[in-house]
Amino acid sequence: MNPWVMFFLIASLGLGTTITFASSHWLLAWMGLEINTLAIIPLMAQQHHPRAVEATTKYFLTQATAAALVLFATTSNAWMLGEWQIQQLCHPLATSITMIALGLKVGLAPMHFWLPEVLQGLDLSTGLVLSTWQKLAPMILIYQIAPTLDQGALVLIGLVSALTGGWGGLNQTQLRKIMAYSSISHMGWMIIVLNYSPPLMLLNLLVYIVMTTSAFLTLKTVSATKINMLATASTKAPLMMSIAMLIMLSMGGLPPLTGFMPKWMILKEMTKQDLPLTATIIALAALLSLFFYLRLCYSLVLTSSPNTNNSKTPWRAKINTPFLLLSITAALSLMMLPITPTVIALMT
Known part of the structure; x- marks a missing residue:
């Protein structure tokens, strides 16, 4: 991948998480989650392998479903209570649906079925990003709405x-x-x-x-x-x-x-x-x-x-990472x- 494209995607990952961290309005938080999702998808599919493309498709559909649920729940809360603030998510229906959506984003059971399959189709570097950085924004939102759950x-x-x-x-x-x-x-x-x-x-x-x-x-x-x-x-x-x-x-x-x-x-x-x-x-x-x-x-x-290996190459190999x-x-x-x-x- 072109280094400038890689830089742009990584910067977008950071931007999406930062927007979610800094937002107090549900629409801004949702926008940060969407930027995160769209930024990691090219990184997941960059291998051009059918397994990676399959994992990317599963991830996109799962995250799109979760984002739609977040938008539906928060819009319903604003419609019923007139409040868009993250910490003012008070209606029981809105809080339940939002928790399900955020649980789907981070892979909480019983909404976890996508995570092993998606992670299996990625290389280790992208899997690291998916397992760590991509958890931050949803977990911070769960942290903020926890008193209402x-x-x-x-x-x-x-x-x-x-x-x-x-x-x-x-x-x-x-x-x-x-x-x-x-x-x-x-x-x-x-x-x-x-x-x-x-x-x-x-x-x-x-x-x-x-x-x-x-x-x-x-x-x-x-x-x-x-x-x-x-x-x-x-x-x-x-x-x-x-x-x-x-x-x-x-x-x-x-x-x-x-x-x-x-x-x-x-x-x-x-x-x-x-x-x-x-x-x-x-x-x-x-x-x-x-x-x-x-x-x-x-x-x-x-x-x-158990096999005898006469080659000196693999033994005490120098690692350039x-x-x-x-x-x-x-x-x-x-x-x-x-x-x-x-x-x-x-x-x-």
Whole structure:
């Protein structure tokens, strides 16, 4: 793709998210969501492969449906109450439809069916953008309308998403589908705590973006798209794969890694809100996700190819990928747990 076209599309992605962040009017927020969608579609279809075009078409239809629902719900709210402000979405019908539409945009269960299929058809770079940057604008809108949403419904959506993300990833062999189900599970953790502690949801979103970025970058470094492709990766880049293993364990929420921090704090908040059954169910859902992360770890560092390879080329291969972003995100994914008391102090 032409560098100027690429620059224009990336700038449009940033512009769409910024407009949604800065808007207090539903039409401006909707316009930001549409700019985001239209900017990423050429990036998704740039491979000119039938699978990529299929994924792009599915994504466009899904996002167009969600955008139409947002526009319908907010117009209905303005018609009935005369109010276009984002935080004044008060009519029950409008709030319910808007939550369904935004859940469809980020891939919350049971509106998640498009996400694994779309992510499977993309390359790892575009999949990274879809899994991280494209979540920001809808999640900020959900954050703003959270006080008008029913707490029980949010808890139910969060539990269903966490369980779906865990169950769905168990029998997957495609890494991009595993990352899609991981995204669904993490979205469930964010939604379940949204009404009880909004800053904790934002913290979880930040940690999720950091961990997902480092995971995608490590997979891209060794060009791995299937689990069996990880079996020989440890012989090509042993240090990189050791770091990738720790990143996967961090995404699973194991201490003393960064991913343990938001899960621990969410379980603590659920217990504080007198919801021990909810905390127990979502903790068990985390065990399901941990299983397929451990499968990845096993393939990353505990297996090697049984075939004899006399070529010197793949062994300790020199990787020419820029490491700055990967180094920063990997360090943050592994070593942020000690600052948990500071984070708690800032949120209280």
